[in-house]
Amino acid sequence: MAGAGGGRGGAGLSAAALLALPALALLALPALPVLPPGRGAEAQPGFSPPPGFSPPLLLPPGLREELRQRRRDLRRLEAAAGGGEAAGAAGLGCGDLSRATAVGVLGWGFTKVVARAALAGGGSVALKSVHGAGREVRRCVQRYGAPAGCRRLAAYKLLKEVTLLQRLQHPGIVKLHGQCYDNSGDAELRVTAMLELGSPLEMIQLLQTPWEERFKICLSLVKLLFYLAHSPLGSIALLDFQPRQFVMVDGNLKVTDMDDASTEELSCKEDNDCTLDFPTKSFPLKCSVAGKCEGINEKKNLFNAYRYFFTYLLPHSAPPTLRPLLSDILNATGDLRYGINETLRAFEKVLHLYKSGLYLQKRPLLLKDYISLKGFRTVEGEGYKCWPSYSHLGCLLSIHSAEEAAAICNSQLHCQSFIVTQHRTWTGRPLASFQSSWTDLIPDTNAVVYIKRSASSGERL
Ligand SMILES: Nc1ncnc2c1ncn2[C@@H]1O[C@H](COP(=O)(O)OP(=O)(O)O)[C@@H](O)[C@H]1O
Ligand SMILES: *[C@@H]1O[C@H](CO)[C@@H](O)[C@H](O)[C@H]1NC(C)=O
Numbered sequence: 219m220a221g222a223g224g225g226r227g228g229a230g231l232s233a234a235a236l237l238a239l240p241a242l243a244l245l246a247l248p249a250l251p252v253l254p255p256g257r258g259a260e261a262q263p264g265f266s267p268p269p270g271f272s273p274p275l276l277l278p279p280g281l282r283e284e285l286r287q288r289r290r291d292l293r294r295l296e297a298a299a300g301g302g303e304a305a306g307a308a309g310l311g312c313g314d315l316s317r318a319t320a321v322g323v324l325g326w327g328f329t330k331v332v333a334r335a336a337l338a339g340g341g342s343v344a345l346k347s348v349h350g351a352g353r354e355v356r357r358c359v360q361r362y363g364a365p366a367g368c369r370r371l372a373a374y375k376l377l378k379e380v381t382l383l384q385r386l387q388h389p390g391i392v393k394l395h396g397q398c399y400d401n402s403g404d405a406e407l408r409v410t411a412m413l414e415l416g417s418p419l420e421m422i423q424l425l426q427t428p429w430e431e432r433f434k435i436c437l438s439l440v441k442l443l444f445y446l447a448h449s450p451l452g453s454i455a456l457l458d459f460q461p462r463q464f465v466m467v468d469g470n471l472k473v474t475d476m477d478d479a480s481t482e483e484l485s486c487k488e489d490n491d492c493t494l495d496f497p498t499k500s501f502p503l504k505c506s507v508a509g510k511c512e513g514i515n516e517k518k519n520l521f522n523a524y525r526y527f528f529t530y531l532l533p534h535s536a537p538p539t540l541r542p543l544l545s546d547i548l549n550a551t552g553d554l555r556y557g558i559n560e561t562l563r564a565f566e567k568v569l570h571l572y573k574s575g576l577y578l579q580k581r582p583l584l585l586k587d588y589i590s591l592k593g594f595r596t597v598e599g600e601g602y603k604c605w606p607s608y609s610h611l612g613c614l615l616s617i618h619s620a621e622e623a624a625a626i627c628n629s630q631l632h633c634q635s636f637i638v639t640q641h642r643t644w645t646g647r648p649l650a651s652f653q654s655s656w657t658d659l660i661p662d663t664n665a666v667v668y669i670k671r672s673a674s675s676g677e678r679l
């Protein structure tokens with residue numbers, strides 16, 4: 219790692235020398251372009267649309283044209299966004315980047331590679347830069363044979379993303395902490411975005427989480443789409459809408475890949491120009507008098523949310539009385555009968571019914587079949603396993619009340635007792651721990667243990 223240890227205090231590896239990480243070599247990602255040591259620190263902190271930002275004359279005409287187009291798009295986006303400097307100018311810059319320590323690769327896509335880095339002052343960020351060995355750059359090089367120009371082309375995409383992230387602020391959009399931009403010298407344009415650190419979305423894992431958690435993901439997505447439909451830049455479509463473009467931050471879903479976002483609605487002359495096509499379905503839309511396909515961005519997002527998220531996450535193991543409402547949501551978004559406003563309203567109605575306990579069916583009161591012992595709890599590890607539990611060690615479920623817990627306990631073969639814990643889920647509901655035994659009680663002033671009368675009758679209490 220020669221030459222990389224120039225950071226303050228000399229500890230660790232400069233993030234600028236990310237390329238040299240053995241982990242990257244193992245991942246077989248050759249020729250990742252990252253700031254060479256020492257370079258980044260000299261560049262201007264903060265983003266300033268570069269004056270000398272024109273591609274060298276030696277590039278093939280086709281590539282030059284593509285570069286021109288990307289630059290024009292970027293300028294237009296900046297103008298639409300109010301132009302000038304970004305709002306959060308006080309963010310991290312090249313200096314912070316050069317003093318950061320690279321930790322490892324988080325992921326990559328066709329265009330960008332993302333690494334985790336520890337900041338010198340504490341805290342971690344995700345660093346995004348152009349993926350020099352990615353499909354986007356490779357394809358361009360095949361066509362034009364100009365690696366530096368092709369990386370520059372990809373860098374424009376990252377710049378577009380940075381511009382969008384500066385202007386769009388929402389809990390469902392990954393936060394931009396800063397950027398480092400270096401255009402000194404050659405054809406190369408090096409852009410590093412410093413982002414809020416998340417973890418890639420694991421759909422398989424999500425499928426195994428309790429319904430309440432899956433509902434939360436879908437609700438955050440709906441809130442994000444509501445924001446995008448009414449954003450300060452107009453209605454925005456995420457063109458590449460797949461789970462891998464999202465990350466989880468503290469249990470919240472956030473979109474991270476914004477370079478494929480479109481702030482323009484499709485232009486049209488007649489309704490026939492406005493068909494929204496998906497592999498399994500197409501929707502005829504209207505051409506407005508202004509010559510735009512009305513609501514096409516909002517609808518595209520919503521149908522994608524339906525096909526990539528709602529169908530997998532929303533229905534299964536939902537509370538039975540909420541199922542008809544959830545089916546309605548699935549049907550209405552799958553047929554695009556709902557716009558995003560109605561979808562959000564429908565989700566909030568489900569949330570209200572769930573939080574308030576109104577979804578609970580009227581049923582015989584069952585808690586009277588339980589003896590409650592105040593000041594005790596059962597010992598850990600007495601639990602049987604159930605699905606989908608909040609803990610893989612036992613049966614830990616979200617409940618509305620002790621009455622609902624009693625109903626759950628009655629319905630489960632192994633359940634003999636339960637305790638209502640102090641833990642709350644994101645909706646504010648307590649977690650209850652269900653047990654197959656009640657004989658090992660330990661004093662706990664804050665707890666109450668509920669024991670099935672039938673379980674205790676045969677034994678001494
Ligand atoms: N803020 C982040 N925290 C953690 N991982 C991230 C973050 N941003 C992106 N990633 C991971 O890096 C991958 C590539 O990033 P992305 O922006 O989607 O690049 P591309 O445009 O090449 O698809 C993502 O699929 C995701 O797994
Ligand atoms: C919605 O319901 C209608 C009527 O039952 C049905 O024909 C249609 O296929 C459903 N659409 C979706 C996306 O489930």
Ligand SMILES: *[C@@H]1O[C@H](CO)[C@@H](O)[C@H](O)[C@H]1NC(C)=O
Pocket residue numbers: 448557559
């Ligand atoms: C949706 O809600 C937004 C924000 O409240 C509002 O501006 C817009 O007019 C609504 N659209 C429709 C179609 O109701």
Ligand SMILES: [Mg+2]
Pocket residue numbers: 327328462463475
């Ligand atoms: Mg991506």
